[in-house]
Amino acid sequence: MQLEIRPNVSSRTAPDIDPLLSLSGITKTFPGVRALSDVSLKLFPGKVTALVGENGAGKSTVVKVLTGIYQPDEGGIRIGGQPVRFPTPQSAENAGVTAIHQETVLFDELSVAENIFLGHAPRSKFGLIDKKAMVARAREILSGIGAKIDPGATLKDLGTANKHLVAIARALSIDASVVIMDEPTAALSQKEIEELYELVENLKRQDKAIMFISHKFDEIFRIADFYTVYRDGQMIGEGAIEDVNEPELVKMMVGRDVSQIYPDRDHNIGDEVLAVEGYEHPTEFANIGFTLRRGEILGFYGLVGAGRSEFMQALFGITRPSGGSVAIDGASITIRSPAEAVASGIVYVPEDRGKQGAIGTLPIFQNVTLPSLARTSRYGFLKLAEEFKLAREYTERLDLRAASLDTNVNNLSGGNQQKVVIAKWLATQPKVIILDEPTKGIDVGSKAAVHEFMAELAAQGLAVIMVSSEIPEIVGMSDRVIVMREGRIEAELDRKDITPETLVTHAAGISEAVQ
Amino acid sequence: MKQILASRELLLLTAIGLLLMLIAWRFPGFVVPSNLVVVFNDTSPLILLAIGQMIVILTRCIDLSIAANLALTGMVVSLVNIAVPSLPIIVIVLIAIGSGTVLGMLNGILVWKLAIPPIVVTLGTLTIFRGIIFLLTEGKWVNSHEMSDAFKAVPRTDIFGLPVLSWIAIAAVILFSVIMTRTTLGRAFYAAGGNPHAATYAGINVGRTQFWAFTISGAIAGLTGYLWVSRFAVAYVDVAGGFELTVVAACVIGGVSIMGGIGTVQGALLGALFLGIIANALPVVNISPFWQMAISGGAIIIAVVLNAQANRTPGRIILKRAEHAT
Numbered sequence: 001m002q003l004e005i006r007p008n009v010s011s012r013t014a015p016d017i018d019p020l021l022s023l024s025g026i027t028k029t030f031p032g033v034r035a036l037s038d039v040s041l042k043l044f045p046g047k048v049t050a051l052v053g054e055n056g057a058g059k060s061t062v063v064k065v066l067t068g069i070y071q072p073d074e075g076g077i078r079i080g081g082q083p084v085r086f087p088t089p090q091s092a093e094n095a096g097v098t099a100i101h102q103e104t105v106l107f108d109e110l111s112v113a114e115n116i117f118l119g120h121a122p123r124s125k126f127g128l129i130d131k132k133a134m135v136a137r138a139r140e141i142l143s144g145i146g147a148k149i150d151p152g153a154t155l156k157d158l159g160t161a162n163k164h165l166v167a168i169a170r171a172l173s174i175d176a177s178v179v180i181m182d183e184p185t186a187a188l189s190q191k192e193i194e195e196l197y198e199l200v201e202n203l204k205r206q207d208k209a210i211m212f213i214s215h216k217f218d219e220i221f222r223i224a225d226f227y228t229v230y231r232d233g234q235m236i237g238e239g240a241i242e243d244v245n246e247p248e249l250v251k252m253m254v255g256r257d258v259s260q261i262y263p264d265r266d267h268n269i270g271d272e273v274l275a276v277e278g279y280e281h282p283t284e285f286a287n288i289g290f291t292l293r294r295g296e297i298l299g300f301y302g303l304v305g306a307g308r309s310e311f312m313q314a315l316f317g318i319t320r321p322s323g324g325s326v327a328i329d330g331a332s333i334t335i336r337s338p339a340e341a342v343a344s345g346i347v348y349v350p351e352d353r354g355k356q357g358a359i360g361t362l363p364i365f366q367n368v369t370l371p372s373l374a375r376t377s378r379y380g381f382l383k384l385a386e387e388f389k390l391a392r393e394y395t396e397r398l399d400l401r402a403a404s405l406d407t408n409v410n411n412l413s414g415g416n417q418q419k420v421v422i423a424k425w426l427a428t429q430p431k432v433i434i435l436d437e438p439t440k441g442i443d444v445g446s447k448a449a450v451h452e453f454m455a456e457l458a459a460q461g462l463a464v465i466m467v468s469s470e471i472p473e474i475v476g477m478s479d480r481v482i483v484m485r486e487g488r489i490e491a492e493l494d495r496k497d498i499t500p501e502t503l504v505t506h507a508a509g510i511s512e513a514v515q
Numbered sequence: 516m517k518q519i520l521a522s523r524e525l526l527l528l529t530a531i532g533l534l535l536m537l538i539a540w541r542f543p544g545f546v547v548p549s550n551l552v553v554v555f556n557d558t559s560p561l562i563l564l565a566i567g568q569m570i571v572i573l574t575r576c577i578d579l580s581i582a583a584n585l586a587l588t589g590m591v592v593s594l595v596n597i598a599v600p601s602l603p604i605i606v607i608v609l610i611a612i613g614s615g616t617v618l619g620m621l622n623g624i625l626v627w628k629l630a631i632p633p634i635v636v637t638l639g640t641l642t643i644f645r646g647i648i649f650l651l652t653e654g655k656w657v658n659s660h661e662m663s664d665a666f667k668a669v670p671r672t673d674i675f676g677l678p679v680l681s682w683i684a685i686a687a688v689i690l691f692s693v694i695m696t697r698t699t700l701g702r703a704f705y706a707a708g709g710n711p712h713a714a715t716y717a718g719i720n721v722g723r724t725q726f727w728a729f730t731i732s733g734a735i736a737g738l739t740g741y742l743w744v745s746r747f748a749v750a751y752v753d754v755a756g757g758f759e760l761t762v763v764a765a766c767v768i769g770g771v772s773i774m775g776g777i778g779t780v781q782g783a784l785l786g787a788l789f790l791g792i793i794a795n796a797l798p799v800v801n802i803s804p805f806w807q808m809a810i811s812g813g814a815i816i817i818a819v820v821l822n823a824q825a826n827r828t829p830g831r832i833i834l835k836r837a838e839h840a841t
Contacts, residue, residue, distance in 0.1 A: 318715065339718030350716055357716075361709035361776035370706055371717040373699045380698050424717070 018081065020045045020209040021066075021097070021178050026075035028061055035061040036072070039235040041228055043178055043209035048200060050224035050241070051213045054253055054471060058233040059213050063180055066211075067099045068092035079178075093120075098176035100167050100184055106155055113138035113151035116170045141169045145199050161192040168199065179203060180211045185219060197223055215303050217246050217508050229253060246510055247501070254471050254500035262476030263455040267495070269479065270294030272330070273463045274346070274432050276315065279324030284310035285487040288324070292432060292463045297454065299478030299498075300467040302507050307487035308467045309351060312434050316348040317341040328431065342371050345431035349421060351440060351467075357421040360410035364402055365391035367409055368424045394423040398453075422453075433457065434465040439473060451477060471500045485509050523770045523821070527785045531792065538796045545799055552677060558791025559684035560585075562784055563739045564758070565765040566691050567732035569783040572766055574708040574725045575775030576633035578732045580622060582758035583644035586750075588614040588740030590648045593657040593666075593750040600663040607666065611741035612734050618644065619733015623726030630722075641759070648752045659748035670746040680742055687735070692780045704728060709776030764811060765790050768818040777822075789814065 019042035028036040036058045043049050053059050064070040066077070068086035076083050079095055086092040106115050113135045114121075122137060124130040138151035147165040155163065164184065171179055181200075185193045200223050203210055214220055220227065220241070227244060229236040229252040236252045272293050279288040285307040292298050300308045314321040317335040326333055328344050335341045341348070350357060358367050368391040369376050376386045391405050400419040402412060409420055425433060438454065439447040454477060458464050468474050474481055481498050483491045483506040491506040504510075539546040564581055571578040592611050595602065618640070625636040659667070670680040677685075695701035706714040707724040714721055744750040769786025771778030790811055797807045 316716075337718065337720065338716055339720070342718045348716060350712075357713055359706050359709040359713050359776070361772075362705055366702065366705070370702070370714075370719070373702060377699050380700060382697050382699060382702065384697070 026072045046207045047225040048210045049226040050220045053230040057230040096177035098171040099180035108156040275327040297464045299474040299481040302484035306484040347425040347430040348434040351436040358409045365405040394427045432463045436467045554795045556681045561787040562684045564762045565783040565787040567735035568762045571728045574728045579637040580640040582755040583641040584618045584736035585740040586754040587644040588737040589744035596666045611737045615737015616734040619730045623729030627722035627726040657750040
């Protein structure tokens, strides 16, 4: 079911102004995925439009269409009513569209002024960079946004907030009329956020059209004039922020039927296998405690940067916590390295499987046995026959189809590489398996297979921790959910309480509960 | 991949065969067995060092100090020999391996514990090692007549028609083939270089693995140091000066990926033989040493291009990652 909310541009807050930039009927497909399907977007001069949606709703894709990184398959962009095309990022910049990205794309070793003007530095008459003019212009722009930064300073010497201001100055240096801010406050402190709000007000007064992407509702209601909601690459609604409230926005973001595509499970939950108490880290997370039982799937939900992966990495021994204790089957253990975690029966399937999962230059069987080499060797000498046996057993269990176990992982398809990674961890015969974003970046069919498999693991008595940012997955798979926010456990929800609304409410830290 | 690797080594073997045929056409005397034995013996130090360097490169590091380690250890055992001429050769060999191992461990510790880039570490230790030789000798040479006869005899002693030096190279090829393919340590070298992140998650301590690679490389360099100075019966500051680059070249020609994770002992052996044959053949067929450099250089580039082609992974785009890659 889709909610249709008609734009209401004739309300009191939105006078009859024409949009400065409009997208209409934009469709963008990638092999196997329709990232955007017939979406539209309007940005008005002197107004802030908030683009709202879950992870994977298509927000980043639309930013890339707007900045010339992606070409839409269908649909058009208009600026001031005139149709335009952005075949390159340069052409988008020339048309006055600029984006401030989530992770600032700046150069640590260059000066502030060089960062601001990289690619469009003022030239002297010999075609060389006019350093004087560049520094003067940079100073002008920086003071225009109220930033007290020396244009000659080296970027790496600045703090996060000031780097962000440099990124903003860079965006403004091209004389942009449309400014896109992609989660600009994610890395800022409260005081810095306040300064950013002032800057946005300042930009509004200069009649710039601003698009603001954020997961934080307080922020959206504080500075946005309009909103647009996407879900699964589709346009769900738009309107003036005055005409909507938090629960309505949440509903538009998550509203969908989630039960049908997830495997049925009989929730056979056994004895406690893992108990974590008071885990903390000086900068990443604090006071994490929970228990996990055999056959249970425990979901970890939170916004990006809530500290879930950081905690999991500490639990797995990649990083050291500053305090806390872990017990497996009631016995207290210390985990100082991944090897010790594996030996105690905890394995971690990381999020970025390309980078952290398989070793492409090694054959399948060597990948599968890598964490289990202690079992397939004696006095440091490998027993190849046993390695093959172990690898065959677990790849067959996962129905991995490859010409031979000698095939290099680089030569496998993405789905099969994923199976190699999972086989590798199952071969260690773990008690607890941590799956970090297990279905990120894979198509719908493979997702269902992964969910099926996860249910099977739990049915076999394995305790599963599933870190996920996808609400349907969390709702559909979890027996219990821990919601993290800003490095702390915000809520622990039992099966009956897990709804998209409660998840979003706790993750975003919305004070009053949503019905 | 085994197939590709095998075929890559087969390719190199074919290239070596063609090279020999080309030389034989101009100078048949080059390919008679007795001369080939000489060529192999002459290439043996390069083979030894290339095996050590191969292991280091496998872990995404590089050991530029390998020839300086050789020179310093060679000088140390020469001085020991002068001081105590009656010391049994087995003790000399153990001192050589021990000295090389310690110097290699120094590189390894700096890379592992201080996380300094290997190229910087070994560039530094290269200079330091050569400097220490100068401090030990004030730049003086240790000449043939100062060394004991037993000291000089070892690498030349013939066993079944091959000098001991050659036998040591052959033994090293066999020993390290086993270590690289049949031990957990060998597997760790491949894993740590192939994908350090994934290796970490699999419980492999990447830094410690790199430390062991440097240690092995150092041990081999030390042993080769004794063999080198005793064979040429001379030790001085600049022994094997610049030889580290020839060693790296042998590895690259032998199909060792400079990006880490790919390489075999057999590849290093063939790469060293290729360079050894060129170095020995060109003077014989009366080609200037400048051509020798150009040919080695050309071979390196061809090898790198071939490796880059072989390592190109088939196109598979995972959407999310493609999206992030702006």
